Amino acid sequence: MTRAAAGAAAPIAVIWAQTTTGVIGGDGDIPWHIPGEQRRFKQLTMGGTVIMGRKTWESLPERVRPLPGRDNIVVTHSRGFEAQGARVVHSVDEALATADPAKQAWCIGGAQLYAQMIERADRLEVTEIDLDAPGDAFAPPVGEQWRQASAEPESGWSMSPEGLRYRFVSYLR
């Protein structure tokens, strides 16, 4: 059953991790290693549908490509692109039309897809990392129509084993 046929079902959520200056990546990689952050991503997305761009698909470590326990959808313009274990689509509309309406759909990156999908989302799960790192990929701006629903830890930051401070912020609209 397509999403349209099922009526607007599970709305879209967008999830990313960024530095204080909005950097989400550099040279196709993530310039930090924060186990608690990866656990958060895994916990939130497990059992849902993950929608990602081709570069993000290719950046996934082999051992988690496709991301286990989730329906994987890859959006790419290149016809004939093959992604073992994922459904390949050629537009955001096609991704949303084919995603199981009974599952939470998550846009998991990268920057290009975030820009397109944030306007169709009603939930953002953002990891803020207290780090000033250079990068070439940026998080989408969170407009004032979004209101912060929660922050974890409530007051302050968690600390990663490598000494990076980070926190989880949820937005709704």
Ligand SMILES: CCc1nc(N)nc(N)c1OCCCOc1ncccc1N1CCC(C(F)(F)F)CC1
């Ligand atoms: C976690 C990284 C991450 N964080 C938040 N909060 N939002 C995201 N949109 C996100 O990017 C997911 C796709 C890219 O992911 C990776 N890119 C490079 C190296 C590793 C990964 N990870 C490692 C953990 C793995 C697990 F399944 F364990 F979660 C998923 C793949």
